[in-house]
Amino acid sequence: MKVTFNKRDPVYVQVVRHFKEQIATGHFEPGQEIPSRRELATQLKINPNTAQRAYKEMEEAGLIYTEGNSPSKITKNEKVIDNVREELILEAVNNFVSAIRPIHVPIDEVVGLIKEKYHDDEEG
Template identity: 35%
Template sequence: MNIDFNTSTPIYLQIILEFKRQIAVGVLKPGEKVPSQRDLAALLKVNANTVQRAYREMETLGMVETLRGQGTFVCQDEKIVEETRTEMLKDLVDDFVHAMRSLGLTQEETVKEVEQMFQKLELKGEVSDE
């Protein structure tokens, strides 16, 4: 795991977001062991209390669970992948639509912008229909 931190927002939130992303795209699998807090802190060069805060929050959210003496694991339940994906997707769309509306764009204009962007990326070969 490597995170390019943007230090203008809380670091523990960025750690949680990276875990969510990795769960949503399947890099981290349900039931898989995650690094110990101390190892992750050393790896990311981040204060250990910050990592602890992220892990505690993820436990509260049900993303991971810590088993005494064994370590921390991604939640066993397979549903977590779809749920995390859906949640991230909703958040992103929510932010995007609000941002477009605050720029004064209508629904049609927004959709048009999105379509144009997809076409542009397709020309560059960055998007493929799977």
């Protein structure tokens, strides 16, 4: 478990996002145990309360569940998991479109830039 943080977004938000990505790509399987709050905090070098906050958000969103005081686990609800993936994709698309529209760039031109950047990153 490793996450590179930017200093723009809140840490707990970035943690949630990282988990969503792992769930969306199947790196976390339904029912799988995830690190405890304190363990995650140690691994990511963040405050335990920040880890707790991230987990709390995920629990309220139905992404993870907790029974008694044993470590939380990834949800087994496939529908939720599918939605996470959808949500991440649509969010990225919406953000991009609202950022690019006001600049009046031909759509095919920006699409070209995206493909370029997308493949450049594969190699670097």
